Amino acid sequence: METNEILKEASRRIFEAVKDMAGTEKAAGDFGRGAGGDISRNIDITAENTVLDYLKEINFECVVLGEECGRVELSDNPKGFIIMDAIDGSANAVRGVPFFCSSLAFATENRLSSITDGVITNLSTGQMYHSTKGNGAFLDDKQISVHKDVPLYKIVGVNTSGASQEIMKKLQPVFEHHSHTRHFGANALEMAMFAQGLMDVFIDLRDKIRIQDIAAGYIIVKEAGGLLLDSKFNSLDADLSYDTRVSFIAAANQEILDEILPRKE
Template sequence: MKVINVLEEAAKRVHKNVKHLAGTKESGTDHGMGAGGDISRRIDIVAEKTVLDYLREINFECTVFGEECGIVKLSPNPKGFIIMDAIDGSTNAVRGLPFFCCSLAYTPEDKLSSVTDGVVMDLHNGDLYSASKGKGAYMNGKKIQVHKEKPIYFVVGVDISGISPDVLPQLAPILSASNHVRHFGAVALELAIFARGLVDVFVDLRKKLRITDVAAGYLIASEAGGYVVDENGMPLDSNLSYDKRISFIAAANEETLADVRKKLGLSPKI
């Protein structure tokens, strides 16, 4: 079985097992602090167990790098890493807001730039986004790409949740320049809808994102033709670490990326 098929099946099983939990009191019960540093909720635990159980069922030899469970070796000689955020957008899931997802990525090496396969499953409606390196990005089996034409409405996604007061003024130029600013609360799924062409720019400069938040979405957005770079204009990269935090800018084309970086007071060169 191809790696991408393994990730897709795992995500489908998560959808099946958690869709009834979203918005319920049970979904938000406290299960202690997860490896990523946030409180693990019941819906997170159910989702992660679903993925781990499936990987064990098919004897998939890997190390799981999970948001809640931490590092789990599934064989004595693992052949790669599954980067897992089984529920991205846990707040939305617990409250019943219809924007949360399962994010799974595979890399043969201990770094983000080596990710070869990624899947993001919209756990509200079942839409499945997927990509394998060099093979394009897909939603429900149909190829997708970022919005290349001049849009009727230029939509900017900006994550400001828990942002430092020192960083907020840096975002003011792009916030004031656009009448259509959006933030939905699940970065992996926001990168997926960017890849689909529904958002033109997505900015997160909070230095709060973990590898688990971006691994699958980054590959899908890149394979859809998007430009996704760090605050220095370089391609995203990091080793698999719970201490590392990431910022990024995603844009549908090179010209837009340069313009956004200029507005943010960053070098327009990429």
């Protein structure tokens, strides 16, 4: 079975396992802090165990890098890394806000740039975004791309949760610009929607993003034709360590990025 198909099947199983949990008492609970540093909820643990059980069932030789479970070695001779945020947007999921997803990616080496496959599933609808390197990006069976025309409304995603005054000052041009800013609470799903052309720029400059949050979005955005840069406007790359935190800027093209977030000389 191709790696992309394995990620898709794992995502389908997550959807079936958690689709009735969101907004109920079953979603909550406190299982301590996961490997990523956030409190693990029951819906997180259920989703992760679903993936781990499936990978063991098919004997997929890999190292899993999970948001909650940490590093799990499923083989002495792994083919690569499964980078897993089984529930991105846990706060939304627990409260019943219908904006959360699963994010699964496969990397051959210890770098973001080695990611070959990614799948993001909207766990409120079951819709699946997926990509394999060199083959484009898709929403279910339809190929998608970033917005290529001049937008009627400029929509900019900006994650400012817990942002410092310094970061807010850096982002001031975004808020002063004649655009509509948004943040829905699940970075992976927002990256997927950006890749679909529903936003023109998506920015997170807080240096808080874990690799699990953006791994699948990384390949989907790139295959959809988007720019994906770090806070210094260089091509985004990083290792897969649990200590790694990144900032990123996704843009449909350089022109709209320069318009919304101009570089300071």
